[in-house]
Each structure stands twice: as structure tokens, then as C-alpha cells.
Amino acid sequence: MIDIRFGPQVCGELTGGATREWLVPDGLGGYAMGTVSGLRTRRYHGLLVVAGHTPASRNVGLVSLDPAVVLPSGARLRLGAHEWSSGDVDPRGFELLERFDLTDGLPRWRWRIGDVVIERELAMAYGRSCVAVVHRLVSGGPVRLDLSAACTWRDAHGERRADGPAPRVEPVDGGAVVEGAFRLAGPDWTPEGQWWLGVHHREEAARGLHPDDDVWHAGRFSGALERPGDTVSVLAWAGDLAATPPPAEEVVAAARRRNRQVVARAEPADAVEATLALAADAFVVRTAAGPDVVAGYPWFGAWSRDTMTSYEGLFLCANRADEGRELLRAYAATLSEGMLANTADTGRVEYNTVDAALWFLHAVSRHVTVTGDTDLGDELLPALRGIVDAYLAGTRYGIAVDPADGLVTQGGTPGTALTWMDARVYGVPVTPRTGKPVEINALWVNGLAGLAELTELAGGDAAELWRLHARATASFAARFPSPVGWLHDVVDAPAPAYPLGGAPFHDDDLLRPNQLLAWSLPYAPLEPDEPTLRRVAAGLLTPLGPRSLAPDQPGYTGRHRGGPAERDGGYHQGTVWPWLLGPYVDAARRAKLPVDDLFVGVEAHLTEYGLGSVSETADGAAPHAATGCPFQAWSVAEVLRARRVRR
Known part of the structure; x- marks a missing residue:
């Protein structure tokens, strides 16, 4: 396939990194979708968007999974990205991206903080509403990685506001179930429970549609990255919530194999x-x-x-x-x-x-x-x-x-x-x-x-x-x-x-x-x-x-x-x-x-x-x-x- 890869000059500028979008479908009409920079520019963007009774009746579930790296010094660097109705963009984790690539159809981000390099890979389990997000320490360390789960459950064509009821989040082994609709699983789950008000979607504003949304910070996962090769992974899935998917790294590997087979068959x-x-x-x-x-x-x-x-x-x-x-x-x-x-x-x-x-x-x-x-x-x-x-x-x-x-x-x-x-x-x-x-x-x-x-x-x-x-x-x-x-x-x-x-x-x-x-x-x-x-x-x-x-x-x-x-x-x-x-x-x-x-x-x-x-x-x-x-x-x-x- 053609080489799709961008360095810091594209990743680190919103005029480049926020205008290029990636898509990972689940084979059912649902998907994960976002931008190179990590900034959500559309109300349709999310890591788990679930198809309903028709491919068009989709609900947004897991909005984002924001990484934060805690260095041995105690310094905490946030790697996510959000734009707010105030016009502010905060955090600005894209400024630490040294590379983004799309390999075998799967997105991969690479952040550098000095000698610490962390990669994120993302895939969906084909034929199932399930996303796997894998974070790997490439060099440096030890560090701790926190992953803040921003959630909702709403029609993909609309918004959800804080003036309504907060999403129902129920603790389960290894994570939580949100609104009875989808489940999160990963290491060391800590419930939070807070509205993030006024998340802004610039593409919706440009299309003359309501651009702002409120999302629920349900909690965070946390794990140690001691040495290169260590991973911290999270799964999110809808459907049969009791049926645990394969480990996240297996989901990524299976998606890569399938995509290569699709290409070879053609x-x-x-x-x-x-x-x-x-x-x-x-x-x-x-x-x-x-x-x-x-x-x-x-x-x-x-x-x-x-x-x-x-x-x-x-x-x-x-x-x-x-x-x-x-x-x-x-x-x-x-x-x-x-x-x-x-x-x-x-x-x-x-x-x-x-x-x-x-x-x-x-x-x-x-x-x-x-x-x-x-x-x-x-x-x-x-x-x-x-x-x-x-x-x-x-x-x-x-x-x-x-x-x-x-x-x-x-x-x-x-x-x-x-x-x-x-x-x-x-x-x-x-x-x-x-x-x-x-x-x-x-x-x-x-x-x-x-x-x-x-x-x-x-x-x-x-x-x-x-x-x-x-x-x-x-x-x-x-x-x-x-x-x-x-x-x-x-x-x-x-x-x-x-x-x-x-x-x-x-x-x-x-x-x-x-x-x-x-x-x-x-x-x-x-x-x-x-x-x-x-x-x-x-x-x-x-x-x-x-x-x-x-x-x-x-x-x-x-x-x-x-x-x-x-x-x-x-x-x-x-x-x-x-x-x-x-x-x-x-x-x-x-x-x-x-x-x-x-x-x-x-x-x-x-x-x-x-x-x-x-x-x-x-x-x-x-x-x-x-x-x-x-x-x-x-x-x-x-x-x-x-x-x-x-x-």
C-alpha cells in the first residue's frame, strides 16, 4: 500500500494534523475515527461508535482515551487534545507527536518526551463492536501512563448536554459499564465522574451545525511502563458485555492480518x-x-x-x-x-x-x-x-x-x-x-x-x-x-x-x-x-x-x-x-x-x-x-x- 506517514510539522500543527482523518471500521457499520493530531473535530469522532439496527443509526460511546505520562521526576505531561467552546485548545499533546502513520489501515501515534517514546496503536475486532487501544513504551522509562476515559451515549448526529442526567457508570471487574450499553476494561480503573463542558467540534461549526457537546469523564486506567516493550492496553466493546474480547494486542494483530488478506484477495x-x-x-x-x-x-x-x-x-x-x-x-x-x-x-x-x-x-x-x-x-x-x-x-x-x-x-x-x-x-x-x-x-x-x-x-x-x-x-x-x-x-x-x-x-x-x-x-x-x-x-x-x-x-x-x-x-x-x-x-x-x-x-x-x-x-x-x-x-x-x- 502507499506510504502514509507524517512527521512533527504536520502532526504538531492543527492546520495539518487536524484536517487529516483516519477511519477504522468494525464491519458492522460502526467505527473508530479521528484525526492525525488526536483532536476531535466532528461530533462523529470517537474510539467506539456503535451501529444500531441500520448502519446509519449509530451511537457514540467511548469518546476519547486521553493519555498522560508521569515521569520519574513526578512531572505529568498530557498527550490528548481537546478544543473548547472558549476557543482554547487544551491539552495540546499533538505538539509532542514525532510521527503518525497508517500501516495496514491501522493508525499509530508516536510521542516523544525527551528520551521517552510511547506509541499508541488502535484496531477494531472485525464483526464486533469492539475497539482495542495499545500503548507501548518504545524507549526510555520507567514511566506511569494514565488513560482518562471520556464517555457518552448519544446519537452520532446529535449532542449530549450536562443539563440532562449524567451517564450511568457501573463498576465491574477491571473497569466499568456505561449506560448499560458498552463496557470498558483495562488496568487499575479509578472512577471519576465529572462533566467536561463545552467540547467544541470545529468541522460542525464550519458546516453550520451545533458545534458543542458535553462529555462525561467516567474514570481513568493506569499502568506502569517499566522498560521498552511494556504495554498498557484498554478494550471497549458493545453488544454482549459479558463476552470478554481477546486481549487488545491480539485484536490489533488479527486486524492487521485481516487487512493484509483483504488486499491480497483483490x-x-x-x-x-x-x-x-x-x-x-x-x-x-x-x-x-x-x-x-x-x-x-x-x-x-x-x-x-x-x-x-x-x-x-x-x-x-x-x-x-x-x-x-x-x-x-x-x-x-x-x-x-x-x-x-x-x-x-x-x-x-x-x-x-x-x-x-x-x-x-x-x-x-x-x-x-x-x-x-x-x-x-x-x-x-x-x-x-x-x-x-x-x-x-x-x-x-x-x-x-x-x-x-x-x-x-x-x-x-x-x-x-x-x-x-x-x-x-x-x-x-x-x-x-x-x-x-x-x-x-x-x-x-x-x-x-x-x-x-x-x-x-x-x-x-x-x-x-x-x-x-x-x-x-x-x-x-x-x-x-x-x-x-x-x-x-x-x-x-x-x-x-x-x-x-x-x-x-x-x-x-x-x-x-x-x-x-x-x-x-x-x-x-x-x-x-x-x-x-x-x-x-x-x-x-x-x-x-x-x-x-x-x-x-x-x-x-x-x-x-x-x-x-x-x-x-x-x-x-x-x-x-x-x-x-x-x-x-x-x-x-x-x-x-x-x-x-x-x-x-x-x-x-x-x-x-x-x-x-x-x-x-x-x-x-x-x-x-x-x-x-x-x-x-x-x-x-x-x-x-x-x-x-x-x-
Whole structure:
């Protein structure tokens, strides 16, 4: 994997160490997460964040485990870091960091106090809500190490305040149980019991959300580090509190072995692919219903569109087809009226996308093509045919195939945003894209061809599907090319001066990246030509992928910053989306344009924001600073998939 390591100039400055984040997932949707400096900058940061009944319903448990070193002289040096609502940062243990590294996906800190060097390693027990934190004396000593446990039990999306009841902390052998929800275990536990008031999260402040929280100092562990090699370790776990996990050092060693196995199974061609393969593993989780995909950390849960868009990169490129097969079967069972269920982060099951089912068609087709698993294709054929039949007959939200041209139209219901550009501000869609969006119809053409091939593999008659495909392809070629030199983003859209569903209609020629799918999909409706693709690249392409709107277009927003309304207003109005690098690379490759240099920026990005991973979004304006989730499934999946196609 690529070398991710920082020295004191990054670790010791908050402009560097507090803006780079690490993630250690537990395979269930929970995680440990924080920054290089140790400063918690998000309310989502913590050493034990526990997934609930869905991957998005997470609770923060163990907030931090703050080390303090007591030297033989009696001097006590605190190695933790907190920012307070007063603006103070205290303690400032990051100033004693001489190195941070991410090795085999696991973070390691190294503090130096004169000749005393202490390292901390952290891992989670895969498949269990359990974190292990190991502190090791590397040189110097003897010293005593105190570890102060700051705790809470709250929804990861919120705060807990001292004006409510204090967390219930019950003593047990070797530690304590907090709120009956998670257990702490380590050496020489001393209960404390005190609110730490006004813990400040600077990233939440920057996002226009409530930035302050109160946490409970439950107590501290303590142990002697007499000679190099000695350790002081702490375990924290949720679930079955009576089932003691393996020793902390064994948890770390097991996590390291597993991560190496994940990388080896993916058969990476180079260090970047190895890093992306391990990053992809973070999003594949096991729930009570089977495998699923977390769309992004730290705040997203499972979203069917993201899951299916990411499918090839996360499962097929990582040689996880058996898990993928299980996932596809489970998602097929959620189909209703030709639409795939979307499990919202609230836990509700909703049917509110026009493209998730079409991406599902694509995912199944790619699975069978890549693996030769025709049995799965045969099994899912009725469900896939049901999607096409529902679109032909018409389904929710005005989604239907227009009998006049064989193309898919959508969005006949006020207030809906059914494509991936689904942001709303105060309930009003920013980009409703009512009519016939370009990528929806590219996916429709692609899906019809994929389904026709699966039908023929099963020995069926696909003549009608091929007829539908030919008609939609011809209509696409006639309708979507625009006089301005690229493809329309939407055709047959209601004119802005008329109410939704009114007339006359117009064709929207804003320069957006959705048209890339018209050239990139396996059964794309068009072949790309070099001049058109170069015009698209000139307006959209950045080092981290295409913008969602070109800078010279009406409504362009160059910074994805500010409060929720401001951020949502710019979400698809110029913000960069790294996942679109995959479709762009495919289109460029088909147009015989060079593609290897397209990955340079995103590869460098692997050490800039979410360490070893790819962010959800970035500013459209230079220097294209990363925004959104630091760890995003379809960003990783599409970059990994596009790189592997080069082989």
C-alpha cells in the first residue's frame, strides 16, 4: 500500500494534523475515527461508535482515551487534545507527536518526551463492536501512563448536554459499564465522574451545525511502563458485555492480518490499487439481513443507488463476488413496482429514486459478465424483467417510458428530485431535472441490452427487448445531441416560466457531467468523439474528477461550504464528485484519449483528507479542497474500477 506517514510539522500543527482523518471500521457499520493530531473535530469522532439496527443509526460511546505520562521526576505531561467552546485548545499533546502513520489501515501515534517514546496503536475486532487501544513504551522509562476515559451515549448526529442526567457508570471487574450499553476494561480503573463542558467540534461549526457537546469523564486506567516493550492496553466493546474480547494486542494483530488478506484477495497491480482495495473494504458491512454497503463515513447509511453504482468496484474488483451475489439477491427482494428500496438514514424504507433500479440492472449484468454466474442471472431474471415492465407501464412519481420515443421520463410530482442530483433546500429541489434526464436514459438503454443478453443466456426470447433497445438508442441519438457542442442534460423539461407539468417544454443544455454515462456504460447509446469530450473536459474536469456544473453556466457555485442550506444549494451546482472520474475515464478511453494522467490528483488526495480513501466531494473552484464525507463508497469504488480496467 502507499506510504502514509507524517512527521512533527504536520502532526504538531492543527492546520495539518487536524484536517487529516483516519477511519477504522468494525464491519458492522460502526467505527473508530479521528484525526492525525488526536483532536476531535466532528461530533462523529470517537474510539467506539456503535451501529444500531441500520448502519446509519449509530451511537457514540467511548469518546476519547486521553493519555498522560508521569515521569520519574513526578512531572505529568498530557498527550490528548481537546478544543473548547472558549476557543482554547487544551491539552495540546499533538505538539509532542514525532510521527503518525497508517500501516495496514491501522493508525499509530508516536510521542516523544525527551528520551521517552510511547506509541499508541488502535484496531477494531472485525464483526464486533469492539475497539482495542495499545500503548507501548518504545524507549526510555520507567514511566506511569494514565488513560482518562471520556464517555457518552448519544446519537452520532446529535449532542449530549450536562443539563440532562449524567451517564450511568457501573463498576465491574477491571473497569466499568456505561449506560448499560458498552463496557470498558483495562488496568487499575479509578472512577471519576465529572462533566467536561463545552467540547467544541470545529468541522460542525464550519458546516453550520451545533458545534458543542458535553462529555462525561467516567474514570481513568493506569499502568506502569517499566522498560521498552511494556504495554498498557484498554478494550471497549458493545453488544454482549459479558463476552470478554481477546486481549487488545491480539485484536490489533488479527486486524492487521485481516487487512493484509483483504488486499491480497483483490490482487492489486500496485500500491495505489492496494490502498483503494482496503478502502473499499470499509464500506462492505454485515447486517442482520446480510451484506450491505455504507455509502459514506461518518454520517451516511445504506442507499440503494450508491450501493449499485459502487457494486462493480466494491465487489467484483475486490474479488468478493460471493458476498456480492448475496447482496444482489437481498436487494432484488425489495423491488416494488419496478423500484428498488432506498433505506433512508432515518431507518425508513422509501421508494424515491428513478435510477437505483437501472443501476441494479447494470450491477447484475456486470456480475454475470465478469463472474460467469449465469445461475444468478437466471434466478433474478423475473425481477429484472419486472423493472422493465414497470417502467413501460408507468410507476411512482410519473416514471414511465414515453410511447412516442421509447425514452424514460420522470418527476411528474411537485417537490421530487429522483435522480442522483437530489438535493433540496427547505424542501424544494435544487435540480429537479423533470423530463428525460440524459444519464437515466443512458442507463435505460444499457439496462435493456444487459437484460436482453441475460435473457438469451437463459434460453429465452429477447427479440422484444432488443426492439425496445434499438428504438430507445435511435431516439437518444436523435434527441440528446445539442447545438452547443455537448449533450442536453434533460430533454422535454418543463419550461422555467411554466408550472411543473406545464407546457411548452424545453431541452436543458447546461454543461453537466451526467452525459458521460451516454459514452461510458458497456451498452452506451453513443460512441464518444474526441472534440465533444474535450469540450466537456474543458468545462468540468478537475484533478479530483468532474464538476457537477461548468463554471460559465448559470447557477454555478464554486465552494461547497457554509450551513446546510448553502451546502445543499451548491451540492450539484459546480461541486466536484470524484465518483464521476470513473465514467469520464471510460468515455476518454473509448475516444482513444490518454487516461493514465487522470488519476494523478486523486492518488495524491489519498493522503490529504480521509487517509487512504477518497472523499465524497470537493470544491469546484481551485484548489478543489475536499468536502463532504471523508470516506465515500462510490468515490473509492469508481476510482478503483477505472484504474483496474487499464490492465
